[in-house]
Amino acid sequence: xxxxxxxxxxxxxxxxxxxxxxEAERGERLKAPHRREREQKRxxxxxxxxxxxxxxxxxxREPGERGIAGSTLLLEITGLxxxxxxxxxxxxxxxxxxxxxHVRAHLGLANSIGTAWALAHFGRYPVLDDPPPFRAPxxxxxxxxxxxxxxxxxxxxxxxxxxxxxxxxxxxxxxxIHTVGQLLALPRKQLASRFGxxxxxxxxxxxxxxxxxxxxxxxxxxxxxxxxxxxxxxxxDLVNAVFRQLxxxxxxxxxxxxxxxxxxxxxxxxxxxxxxxFAVALYHACGDVPHLAELLGLRLERTxxxxxxxxxxxxxxxxxxxxxxxxxxxxxxxxAHSTDSLPTNPFAASLERCLERLxxxxxxxxxxxxxxxxxxxxxxxxxxxxxxxxxxxxxxxxIRKTSHSIDLxxxxxxxxxxxxxxxxCDRDDLPLEFxxxxxxxxxxxxxxxxxxxxxxHTHHRARRVFRDYYRVETTSLKRFWIFRTxxxxxxxxQFD
Amino acid sequence: xxxPDPSLLSRTASLAELKATLGDLLAPARQTxxxxxxxxxxxxxxxxxxxxxHAHTAAREEEEGVLExxxxxxxxxxxxxxxxxxxxxxGTLALCLARVASRDGRAIAVLDPCRQFYPHPATAIGIAxxxxxxxxxxxxxxxxxxxxQAVRCRxxxxxxxxxxxxxxxxxxxxxxxxxxxxxxxxxxxxxTTRRQPTAARTRLRVTATDAHRPGRHASPxxxxxxxxxxxxxAHLAAGNRIExxxxxxxxxxxxxxxxxxxP
Numbered sequence: 068x069x070x071x072x073x074x075x076x077x078x079x080x081x082x083x084x085x086x087x088x089x090e091a092e093r094g095e096r097l098k099a100p101h102r103r104e105r106e107q108k109r110x111x112x113x114x115x116x117x118x119x120x121x122x123x124x125x126x127x128r129e130p131g132e133r134g135i136a137g138s139t140l141l142l143e144i145t146g147l148x149x150x151x152x153x154x155x156x157x158x159x160x161x162x163x164x165x166x167x168x169h170v171r172a173h174l175g176l177a178n179s180i181g182t183a184w185a186l187a188h189f190g191r192y193p194v195l196d197d198p199p200p201f202r203a204p205x206x207x208x209x210x211x212x213x214x215x216x217x218x219x220x221x222x223x224x225x226x227x228x229x230x231x232x233x234x235x236x237x238x239x240x241x242x243x244i245h246t247v248g249q250l251l252a253l254p255r256k257q258l259a260s261r262f263g264x265x266x267x268x269x270x271x272x273x274x275x276x277x278x279x280x281x282x283x284x285x286x287x288x289x290x291x292x293x294x295x296x297x298x299x300x301x302x303x304d305l306v307n308a309v310f311r312q313l314x315x316x317x318x319x320x321x322x323x324x325x326x327x328x329x330x331x332x333x334x335x336x337x338x339x340x341x342x343x344x345f346a347v348a349l350y351h352a353c354g355d356v357p358h359l360a361e362l363l364g365l366r367l368e369r370t371x372x373x374x375x376x377x378x379x380x381x382x383x384x385x386x387x388x389x390x391x392x393x394x395x396x397x398x399x400x401x402x403a404h405s406t407d408s409l410p411t412n413p414f415a416a417s418l419e420r421c422l423e424r425l426x427x428x429x430x431x432x433x434x435x436x437x438x439x440x441x442x443x444x445x446x447x448x449x450x451x452x453x454x455x456x457x458x459x460x461x462x463x464x465x466i467r468k469t470s471h472s473i474d475l476x477x478x479x480x481x482x483x484x485x486x487x488x489x490x491x492c493d494r495d496d497l498p499l500e501f502x503x504x505x506x507x508x509x510x511x512x513x514x515x516x517x518x519x520x521x522x523x524h525t526h527h528r529a530r531r532v533f534r535d536y537y538r539v540e541t542t543s544l545k546r547f548w549i550f551r552t553x554x555x556x557x558x559x560x561q562f563d
Numbered sequence: 564x565x566x567p568d569p570s571l572l573s574r575t576a577s578l579a580e581l582k583a584t585l586g587d588l589l590a591p592a593r594q595t596x597x598x599x600x601x602x603x604x605x606x607x608x609x610x611x612x613x614x615x616x617h618a619h620t621a622a623r624e625e626e627e628g629v630l631e632x633x634x635x636x637x638x639x640x641x642x643x644x645x646x647x648x649x650x651x652x653x654g655t656l657a658l659c660l661a662r663v664a665s666r667d668g669r670a671i672a673v674l675d676p677c678r679q680f681y682p683h684p685a686t687a688i689g690i691a692x693x694x695x696x697x698x699x700x701x702x703x704x705x706x707x708x709x710x711x712q713a714v715r716c717r718x719x720x721x722x723x724x725x726x727x728x729x730x731x732x733x734x735x736x737x738x739x740x741x742x743x744x745x746x747x748x749x750x751x752x753x754x755t756t757r758r759q760p761t762a763a764r765t766r767l768r769v770t771a772t773d774a775h776r777p778g779r780h781a782s783p784x785x786x787x788x789x790x791x792x793x794x795x796x797a798h799l800a801a802g803n804r805i806e807x808x809x810x811x812x813x814x815x816x817x818x819x820x821x822x823x824x825x826p
Contacts, residue, residue, distance in 0.1 A: 409691050410668030418670055418718025425698065425709060433699045433709075437682035437692050449682055451697060475784055475811055478654045480681035511773075514784055538784050544650030544771040546784070560681065562784075563654030563751075 074213045075145045075275075076154065078121070078161075079175040079183035083137040085130060086113055087169050106130045110138050113170075114284050120161050121147055125281035127184070134233060135188065141180060141281055162206040169205075176210035180281070181273035182217040185228035186210070217273055222248030229269040235262060290328075291382040292316045299338040299375035306367060306376060311360040313381045318356055321386055330385035333363055336378035345370055346384060347427055350419045358420065365427035422454050443519050444532050445480060445559065474517070475538065477548045477560030484557035487549060497537070498549075503558045508547075512540040516551075538562075622815040629818050630663065632805055633791065640664050640720070643738040643748035645763035645795075647756065650771030652789045654725075655684060655809060657749040659816055661721035662690050664747045669720035672713040674698045676706050688814035707733055714740040714748055725751035734762035757794065765796030772806070785811045788819050 086109045107129060117124045123143040130138045144157060151157035158174065165172050175187030190209025211220060221228060224247050226239050239262065244250050250258075250266070258267045271277035292313040300306065314331070321328055330348040337343065347362040363381075412418055425434045435451035442448045490507070491500040500509050515537030534550040536559070541547070546562035630638055638660065646653050661671045671694050673680050678699055686692055698713065700706040707729055713722045714737055729737065734750075741748045754768060772788040789807045806819035 409694070410666075412668045412670060412718055414669060414716075414718040416718075417716055421712055421716035421718060422696070424712060429698070429700050429705055429709060433701070435697050435699065437695055437697065439682070439686065439692055445681070451699075454696065475782075476681060476683040476687075478658075478681060478684045479677075479679040482678055512783060514782055540651075540784070544773065546651040562651045563648075 074178055075143065076148075076213070077177060077180045077183040078142040078144050078158075079127070079180070079187040080117070080140040080142065081137060081173040081175070081187040082113075082139070082170060083173065084171050085137070086110060103130070106138075110140075111284070114140055115287060117142060118284070118286060120144070120151075120157065120164075122286070123283050125283050127281060133230075139184070139187070141183070144176075158208060158210075162208070166205055171205040172207075174206065174208045174210075176208065177217060178211070178213060179217065179273060179275035180279050181230065181269065181275075182211060182221065184230060185221055185224060185273065189224045189228040217275075218247070218251055218270070221273065222246065222251065226250055229266070229273060231266065231269055235265055238262065239266075289382060290317055290320050290386070291380060292320075293381075294379045296377055299377045301372070301375045303364070303367065306379065307360065307364040309379055310363045310367075310381075311356065313379065314359045314363070315356045317381060317383060321383065326386040328359065328383050328385075329387045330383070331359065331363065332382045332384045333366070334378075334380040334382070335372070335376050336380070337372060337374040338377055339374040341373060343370055343372060347423075348385070349423060358423075362423055362427040365424060369428060369430070426454075444521060445476065445519070446482070475562070477546075478563040480548075480560040481558065484550070484559045487556045487558045489556055498539070498556065501549075501556070503547075508539075508541040508543065508545065510539055511542045512538075514538045519550075622813060622817075625817050626659075626663070626815060629805075629807060629816060632818065638663055638747070639765065640747050641742045641745040642765060643734070643741045643750065643763040644765045644767065645750045645752060645761055647752055647754045647766065647768045647794070648770075649754040649768070652771045652787055652809060653751055653769040655688065655811075656769060656789060656791075656807070656816070657723050657751060658685050658688055658690065659809075661723055661747065661749060662688060665690070665694055665720035667720065668694075670694050670696050670718055672696045672698055672719045672722045674700075674706060674710055674713070674722065674724035676700055676703070684811075687811065703728075711736065711740060714746050715744050717744055717746070719746055721747040721749060723749040723751070731760050731762055738762045738764060761795070763795070766794040767796075768792040768794050 085106055088105075088109070110126060110130060114124050114126055117140060121142040121144050125141050126138070127141045128135070128139040132138075144154070148154040148157055151160050154176070158176065162172075162174070173187045173190060175183040175185065175190055177183040177186055186209040190207065211217060225245060226247060226249075227236055228247060229250075231239075239245075239250065244253075251270070253261075255267070258270075268277055272279050294309045294313055296309075310333075314328075317328055317331070328349075330346060332344065332346040335343040345366050347359070347366050349359070349362075422434060431453045434454050436454050438450045438452050440448050440450060485503060487498075487501050487503040489498045489501045491498070493499055497513055498510055500507065502508070516535035517537075519532065519534050519536060521532040534552060536548060536550045539547045539549055547558055548560040548562065549556055549558050551557075644660070646657055648654075665671050671685075671690060673695060675697050676699060680697055682692060682695055682697075685695060696713075696719075698706075698709045700709050706724075710722065710724060710729070711733075713719050737748055740746070748763075750763065754770075757768070768791070770790045770792070772790050787809055789809060790804065791807060792804050807816050808819040809816045
């Protein structure tokens with residue numbers, strides 16, 4: 068057990084192809100040195116993106132280095148497995164994320180950096196009997212279990228898998244040594260004297276006997292701006308003015324890195340030594356300072372403050388890359404129809420701004436879009452999803468198109484059905500007169516029953532439903548949707 | 564991990580190359596009967612779609628005809644319409660008007676502080692769920708603010724609300740905002756409030772009538788009549804009163820045919 072805890076696990080990512088360019092870079096024709104520089108920047112950005120899987124990410128090889136195509140990254144994932152549901156879970160999550168980014172990669176997972184590197188680059192050779200846990204056309208995984216001896220597994224691989232310099236590989240080839248197994252068959256003492264220290268050290272790196280260090284990329288700097296008042300203040304106008312200045316400052320800082328704020332967290336230090344935290348988020352990275360400051364102001368209006376404000380600290384929680392798009396004259400008129408023949412909103416940008424303001428003031432739950440579900444039980448057949456969450460997940464609406472339902476449903480549905488008092492019944496025990504919503508109602512027309520029952524597989528007894536619904540029209544020309552359970556009658560909705 | 568057979572790989576690659584060159588010519592010949600059946604199915608589907616489209620266009624034209632009678636200058640998209648209701652049906656009528664106003668793809672806001680709005684009837688009359696934005700403020704002051712924000716946004720074609728009691732001053736502001744931002748405001752109020760002052764340019768009284776027309780639908784609940792009466796506004800050219808027939812099965816409305824006179 069003690070030995071297992073001390074095992075280090077390394078994940079090597081070999082990216083054989085150049086990383087796909089951003090939208091802004093597509094179509095650009097650059098000269099070779101500029102292209103190389105751009106590729107390096109892209110690799111750095113990609114390595115920073117990989118920090119969501121491991122805090123220790125390093126660039127092992129720049130694009131095209133050492134005569135091998137593509138570039139290589141190394142991630143130390145020791146002890147990170149439980150965060151992703153095990154090591155395989157981490158690999159699966161990473162593979163899916165790579166597929167989403169359209170990145171082709173070979174993954175090597177082993178105890179030492181050298182073995183992981185060898186597996187990622189030369190794992191296509193038949194050295195592994197176990198099938199990989201995740202199959203994707205763009206991802207190839209080669210792994211070695213913690214207890215497996217690495218040299219025995221790597222024996223059939225070419226000597227280049229030991230990360231030797233091209234000169235050493237050539238001299239070995241002249242002697243007819245092409246695989247790791249052939250090299251290991253030579254006496255260890257002679258290796259250093261015949262081929263130099265490098266060969267013996269590379270074997271030790273694979274076995275883990277020689278420690279290896281790689282420069283780890285530092286995480287991106289936190290962008291924040293701070294303001295301290297000379298005297299604590301309760302003046303909202305003053306605080307809003309400070310918001311504008313701070314957001315402006317943040318915008319300038321981020322624009323140097325070609326980024327735009329997408330989410331801002333605000334921390335207010337109050338005079339009574341307490342702190343108030345809140346955050347605002349945007350649908351789109353707009354870089355509009357007054358709008359962001361307005362959102363912060365709206366959010367502040369909803370936040371009760373127990374004491375005057377001493378300090379304001381704004382921190383960027385999320386930022387996005389600036390996008391450069393050519394302006395089009397006919398953006399929303401021709402061919403701007405979505406798939407389900409619903410025309411695109413010509414004022415979508417205005418609508419998003421409005422929704423952001425509404426979110427800021429009312430809260431995210433108070434601004435929602437209905438999502439229809441295939442459930443017979445009325446209250447479970449619709450789910451109100453916050454518009455912010457939906458637009459973050461997917462820009463295209465996730466609701467499937469519903470056909471015209473023949474089942475009549477009320478326009479206003481009570482969240483909790485209200486018990487009604489039946490004052491007169493007919494022979495079939497159906498109501499003729501009842502009392503609800505503060506008034507007596509006489510039934511003029513009644514239609515039903517429409518039986519709605521929950522699935523027999525519902526485990527929660529409290530969630531089980533067995534109702535007989537009736538549509539009722541009263542003499543006062545009101546229409547209700549009522550239902551009967553085993554004991555009582557309830558009002559569930561009103562047609563309007 | 565066993566490497567694939569090189570001969571198999573080369574055969575697959577050459578087949579793919581051949582397919583890319585020849586395209587559809589490489590597809591195997593099919594039975595004539597199968598091809599005929601497929602063509603027949605396609606034709607039938609096209610005919611069915613065409614019939615549905617024709618019915619849809621006809622219903623839309625009929626609705627536009629009725630709307631012309633109610634609003635001879637066209638649906639007042641930039642106006643606050645107050646609907647005083649007695650009985651059922653006014654909410655559905657308001658949704659129908661919102662649907663007509665939002666044909667250009669703009670959204671519809673429903674202010675629902677009581678959290679009772681149920682979107683199924685709206686989708687049944689042809690409003691796409693992604694067009695609906697439901698606002699659920701907790702306090703009345705927030706409700707008024709949200710209402711004004713929604714009306715002042717050009718992204719909303721219509722804003723529908725009930726159970727919020729704005730003051731005359733608020734109503735006047737809303738009426739101005741509707742005019743300025745080209746938004747249709749639909750305020751649902753009980754008929755008992757008709758004595759109260761209003762700033763809405765158009766005020767309609769919508770009353771459900773008990774005249775059911777038998778035969779069209781088996782259930783009387785799928786269809787009903789509404790009597791629309793003008794109380795204020797320059798619309799409703801065909802007299803001060805018009806009767807509509809709402810059809811829930813098709814999600815449309817039409818002018819109610821007058822009943823034959825007794826001999």
